[in-house]
Amino acid sequence: MRLRRTLTAVAAALLLLGSTVSPAAAADPPWLTPDKATKAAGPPNYDNCRFAGTNIGSTCFQWVGDVQWVFDGWTNGWAAVVHVQTNYGKDRYCQALPSADGWGTCNYNHEEGKCVRFRLYELKGDLVRNMSDFSRWYGTEYGSPC
Incomplete structure (x- = not known):
């Protein structure tokens, strides 16, 4: 019985040593650490912004200045x-x-x-849900479809 406990402890220690994660591998994937939006003075200019939206929120790409607008539609955490x-x-x-x-x-x-496309999803901690489909591709220079 004593030998079995000793072997179990050694096996557990080896498992812990073998599963050490390097700091580079421990970094969160980028979709879990998004840039934080800066508060806008008002809504985007609807004449030069390509919109997409779902029940969770809205976004649009403004090609003049390469600005991505985003709006959260639900107060749900x-x-x-x-x-x-x-x-x-x-x-x-x-x-x-x-x-x-x-x-x-x-x-x-x-x-x-070049071209960009975009989609919305919801994030809470390291959980992701309600991923929408991507928009069509839009040109970065004039906002035209690519």
């Missing part, structure tokens, strides 16, 4: 996040202000003459 993807390999994530605080923005310096 979950944060609305927009995932912005480029056709040149960049993924960016922008978390909305709490829903009572209105529109927020994240400024991204996209490459001109």
Whole structure:
């Protein structure tokens, strides 16, 4: 019995040593650590912004200035996040202000003459839910469909 307890303790110690995670591997994936939006003075200009929305919130891409707008539609403890993807390999994530605080923005310096698309999801801690489909692709220079 004593030998079995000793072997169990040694096995547990080896498991702990073998499962050590390096600091680089311990970093959260980017969709769990989005940029925090800056409070906007008002809503986006509807004439130069490409919109997408779901029941959880809204987002739009303003090609002049490469601004991604985001709005959380529910006061439910979950944060609305927009995932912005480029056709040149960049993924960016922008978390909305709490829903009572209105529109927020994240400024991204996209490459001109390229394309972006975006989708919404909700985030709470390390839980993700209500992932929408991606929008169509829009040009970073003039907002035209790609």
